[in-house]
Amino acid sequence: MQQPVQRNVNRTYHEIGLPSCIEEVRLCVREFGERELAPQVITMEERPEEAGSFPRKLFERMAELGLYRLPYTMTEGGCGLETPMLATTVVMEELAYFSNSVAVIYDCQCVLAGRVLQYSSDDLKLTYLPPLMSGEQIACVAITEPDAGSDVSPSSVQTVGTPVADGWSLTGHKRFIINAPVADFACVLCTIEGSLSMVVVDLKNEQVTVSPPDRKMGMHACLTADIVFDGAFVPTRNLVWQKGKGLRVALGALTRGRIAVGASGVGMAQAAFDLSMHHMKERRMFGKSLAEMQHWQFRFAEHATHIAMARDLCYKAALRHDEGEEFPEPETAMAKYYGTQIAADVARDAVQVFGGYGFVSRLGADGSNFSIERFYRESKGPEIYEGSNEIQKWMIARRMFGS
Numbered sequence: 001m002q003q004p005v006q007r008n009v010n011r012t013y014h015e016i017g018l019p020s021c022i023e024e025v026r027l028c029v030r031e032f033g034e035r036e037l038a039p040q041v042i043t044m045e046e047r048p049e050e051a052g053s054f055p056r057k058l059f060e061r062m063a064e065l066g067l068y069r070l071p072y073t074m075t076e077g078g079c080g081l082e083t084p085m086l087a088t089t090v091v092m093e094e095l096a097y098f099s100n101s102v103a104v105i106y107d108c109q110c111v112l113a114g115r116v117l118q119y120s121s122d123d124l125k126l127t128y129l130p131p132l133m134s135g136e137q138i139a140c141v142a143i144t145e146p147d148a149g150s151d152v153s154p155s156s157v158q159t160v161g162t163p164v165a166d167g168w169s170l171t172g173h174k175r176f177i178i179n180a181p182v183a184d185f186a187c188v189l190c191t192i193e194g195s196l197s198m199v200v201v202d203l204k205n206e207q208v209t210v211s212p213p214d215r216k217m218g219m220h221a222c223l224t225a226d227i228v229f230d231g232a233f234v235p236t237r238n239l240v241w242q243k244g245k246g247l248r249v250a251l252g253a254l255t256r257g258r259i260a261v262g263a264s265g266v267g268m269a270q271a272a273f274d275l276s277m278h279h280m281k282e283r284r285m286f287g288k289s290l291a292e293m294q295h296w297q298f299r300f301a302e303h304a305t306h307i308a309m310a311r312d313l314c315y316k317a318a319l320r321h322d323e324g325e326e327f328p329e330p331e332t333a334m335a336k337y338y339g340t341q342i343a344a345d346v347a348r349d350a351v352q353v354f355g356g357y358g359f360v361s362r363l364g365a366d367g368s369n370f371s372i373e374r375f376y377r378e379s380k381g382p383e384i385y386e387g388s389n390e391i392q393k394w395m396i397a398r399r400m401f402g403s
């Protein structure tokens with residue numbers, strides 16, 4: 001484990017007006033991160049991507065800490081916070097500071113899948129929300145297909161529900177689905193009679209096959225895989241909301257997801273920033289430290305500013321959502337693209353400022369570990385998933401230009 005370094009956030013950022021309960025959530029997750037998550041990250045990320053490598057104990061600990069209940073009302077069995085999205089945003093920021101794999105596992109479980117279920121009937125909610133919140137069941141959200149990622153219009157989505165007695169027979173193929181190798185159920189975007197619809201599918205169904213996990217450039221502890229439906233029966237009650245509401249439900253879930261993913265970018269950026277600050281103060285050359293060189297002072301002053309701006313955007317989008325705005329745009333798109341972009345930007349500079357130590361994960365000579373290259377690899381995925389950053393810019397531009 002790389003030794004923890006001093007956090008710099010209090011020198012470069014001041015929160016204004018966040019409820020005190022949010023600070024409690026932050027401290028709880030930070031303590032979990034420092035004590036339980038950080039010591040496991042290296043081992044977790046070095047394991048080959050197999051179903052058995054899912055960090056189940058950490059997943060269960062997050063359930064014990066009540067983290068999966070944060071997004072929900074008391075009636076739904078949740079925490080009933082006044083600002084649930086803000087709480088979730090802070091959780092994502094704090095988890096990603098230690099591990100973006102664990103952050104995105106959390107995101108899929110209760111931010112994305114949980115939000116889909118909030119659009120569903122009370123009956124469906126009663127079946128799936130309690131085990132989701134208690135961590136007894138693992139959820140995933142399956143939107144992407146081999147030939148439909150950014151474009152999920154009805155003509156692109158090839159997963160089809162054909163009407164049969166008391167439900168639908170589902171046929172199709174989903175790709176890159178986080179948690180799929182270990183999930184109990186999936187929220188699946190499909191077409192039913194030509195219109196986009198969302199259904200909940202039991203993955204233990206015999207007509208469902210989940211492929212072995214993908215091998216990815218980073219985030220190895222979070223597993224993605226294909227899911228194939230070969231005439232899987234979906235009962236009528238497992239339709240979310242109504243036929244034809246699939247895109248609205250998907251965008252509703254992705255709205256929360258994008259704020260959360262933006263916040264994960266902020267967390268990763270802050271972590272790479274803190275490690276870099278520490279290194280710059282320690283590393284000496286030409287009679288002074290890197291921290292005394294104006295080039296790096298300016299670079300990291302810029303990064304501090306960008307991180308503060310991204311954090312504000314995430315909190316603002318979250319607060320607008322908590323105030324009742326279903327799609328708080330353009331802040332959501334801005335938060336997602338900007339938060340994830342700065343994570344990649346800070347990580348790239350962090351590798352540079354660490355020199356050779358930024359490029360190695362472990363020194364052969366003494367076995368010491370370095371995590372900067374991991375942040376560099378992990379920060380790339382969030383620029384792509386939950387709506388690539390080009391799609392986010394398109395959404396912002398549409399508000400400006402109308403098309």
Ligand SMILES: Cc1cc2nc3c(=O)[nH]c(=O)nc-3n(C[C@H](O)[C@H](O)[C@H](O)COP(=O)(O)OP(=O)(O)OC[C@H]3O[C@@H](n4cnc5c(N)ncnc54)[C@H](O)[C@@H]3O)c2cc1C
Nearest residue numbers: 141142143144149150176177178381384385386387388390
């Ligand atoms: C680690 C990881 C986890 C994922 N988890 C999930 C999951 O849990 N569930 C799920 O459903 N999906 C998941 N995905 C899929 C992800 O959402 C898609 O990869 C993403 O939406 C992009 O789709 P695509 O890969 O098909 O790329 P494409 O849609 O083929 O896009 C290729 C490139 O074209 C760009 N592009 C698209 N439209 C425009 C435009 N109008 N202007 C300019 N450029 C454009 C894109 O930004 C991208 O850079 C995951 C992906 C990754 C990498």
